[in-house]
Amino acid sequence: MEPSPRHAPQIPVVVLAGFLGSGKTTLLNHLLHRSGGSRIGAVVNDFGAIEIDAMAVAGALGDSTVSLGNGCLCCAVDVGELDQYLERLADPAAGIDVIVIEASGLAEPQELVRMVLASENPRVVYGGLVEVVDAAEFAQTRQRHPEIDRHLALADLVVVNKLDRAEDRTGILALVRSLSDRAAVVPATYGRIDPEFLFDCRPSEERIGQLSFDDLHRHDHDGHPGAEGDDHGGHLHTGYDSVAFVSDAPIDPRRLMEFLDGRAEGLYRIKGYVDFGPYDPVNRYAVHAVGRFLRFYPEPWADGDGGGDDSRVSQLVLIGAGIDAPALTKALEACRSTKDAPHTDEHGMWGVLRYVREAEAEEPEASYDTL
Numbered sequence: 001m002e003p004s005p006r007h008a009p010q011i012p013v014v015v016l017a018g019f020l021g022s023g024k025t026t027l028l029n030h031l032l033h034r035s036g037g038s039r040i041g042a043v044v045n046d047f048g049a050i051e052i053d054a055m056a057v058a059g060a061l062g063d064s065t066v067s068l069g070n071g072c073l074c075c076a077v078d079v080g081e082l083d084q085y086l087e088r089l090a091d092p093a094a095g096i097d098v099i100v101i102e103a104s105g106l107a108e109p110q111e112l113v114r115m116v117l118a119s120e121n122p123r124v125v126y127g128g129l130v131e132v133v134d135a136a137e138f139a140q141t142r143q144r145h146p147e148i149d150r151h152l153a154l155a156d157l158v159v160v161n162k163l164d165r166a167e168d169r170t171g172i173l174a175l176v177r178s179l180s181d182r183a184a185v186v187p188a189t190y191g192r193i194d195p196e197f198l199f200d201c202r203p204s205e206e207r208i209g210q211l212s213f214d215d216l217h218r219h220d221h222d223g224h225p226g227a228e229g230d231d232h233g234g235h236l237h238t239g240y241d242s243v244a245f246v247s248d249a250p251i252d253p254r255r256l257m258e259f260l261d262g263r264a265e266g267l268y269r270i271k272g273y274v275d276f277g278p279y280d281p282v283n284r285y286a287v288h289a290v291g292r293f294l295r296f297y298p299e300p301w302a303d304g305d306g307g308g309d310d311s312r313v314s315q316l317v318l319i320g321a322g323i324d325a326p327a328l329t330k331a332l333e334a335c336r337s338t339k340d341a342p343h344t345d346e347h348g349m350w351g352v353l354r355y356v357r358e359a360e361a362e363e364p365e366a367s368y369d370t371l
């Protein structure tokens with residue numbers, strides 16, 4: 001017998017937040033592959049005009065992913081769009097057990113929590129705030145954005161990610177614990193946490209109290225300067241811009257490496273996919289830069305090994321503070337390849353391949369980090 005709507009279990013909606021490049025998409029992908037019998041629906045909010053994050057999770061999810069592109073969800077005037085998506089994912093026919101909203105790396109988590117709490121959909125219930133921290137960049141990020149402390153204080157679960165890159169693992173964990181109020185603090189590399197943490201991270205009664213509308217409101221007005229009279233003055237994304245670049249022509253690997261090696265300090269985040277054309281007809285290259293960190297991840301093109309296909313494009317999103325968008329676009333345009341014959345420059349890919357790391361994602365899954 002069908003359970004009556006009144007008694008149907010409510011689907012937890014978890015907000016997954018964390019600064020640019022901290023590893024939210026990586027964590028979400030891990031959960032999608034490790035969730036056992038649970039079915040996860042995802043709402044992905046990209047800051048840039050191209051939905052790179054949505055592409056990165058869509059493969060695993062098919063139509064259980066919806067994308068809220070271009071701009072921070074926290075600034076949406078009309079929250080109806082989120083409601084519509086929640087409605088769709090919470091439809092019993094979709095068979096979804098938990099919904100994860102991946103916030104953009106510049107979103108204000110308390111705004112997202114507020115939106116979920118405001119949802120009138122009886123099938124969903126707020127399932128907690130997960131904050132992902134980049135252990136390697138945390139000190140600098142906190143210096144530039146003291147608001148991060150406020151985000152951690154609101155979290156129900158904090159994932160201290162990228163511990164493989166952290167110099168002082170114990171120190172960073174202790175610091176995050178001291179900032180996190182009563183949240184569980186979980187160490188991780190590549191977002192590999194036990195999914196139980198997430199599905200169980202519903203806030204306790206006490207924490208629901210803390211995240212009531214009134215308290216969130218109070219946080220806005222006491223918590224950060226610029227909130228009064230300027231809706232987004234204290235938001236993390238103030239001063240940040242994004243540039244979206246798409247190219248049908250393949251990219252020249254040497255020129256792109258020159259561009260990347262010379263990137264300005266303020267250009268904190270680059271992500272996307274690159275077609276190096278005849279330099280590697282089999283693979284496209286996912287690219288990620290976070291601060292000074294740079295990595296390429298070759299992955300076979302979905303259209304087989306033909307090459308020369310019209311559907312092959314390079315798509316990049318660049319996010320930073322104080323960046324010169326027209327100059328960046330011009331510099332990227334100059335990276336377009338003009339050569340047809342790669343053998344005239346057979347070492348052309350060397351620069352890129354220096355940033356391809358083998359097998360780092362293939363460590364045994366069983367070993368969750370402990371500290």
Ligand SMILES: Nc1nc2c(ncn2[C@@H]2O[C@H](COP(=O)(O)OP(=O)(O)OP(=O)(O)O)[C@@H](O)[C@H]2O)c(=O)[nH]1
Nearest residue numbers: 019020021022023024025026105161162189190288
């Ligand atoms: N070394 C290392 N790299 C990691 C780890 N987790 C994620 N990364 C890499 O960090 C980069 C950014 O990861 P994402 O998961 O895309 O980060 P994100 O938070 O979704 O990024 P935005 O949506 O732009 O804010 C990618 O190159 C990941 O492979 C980790 O634990 N260790």
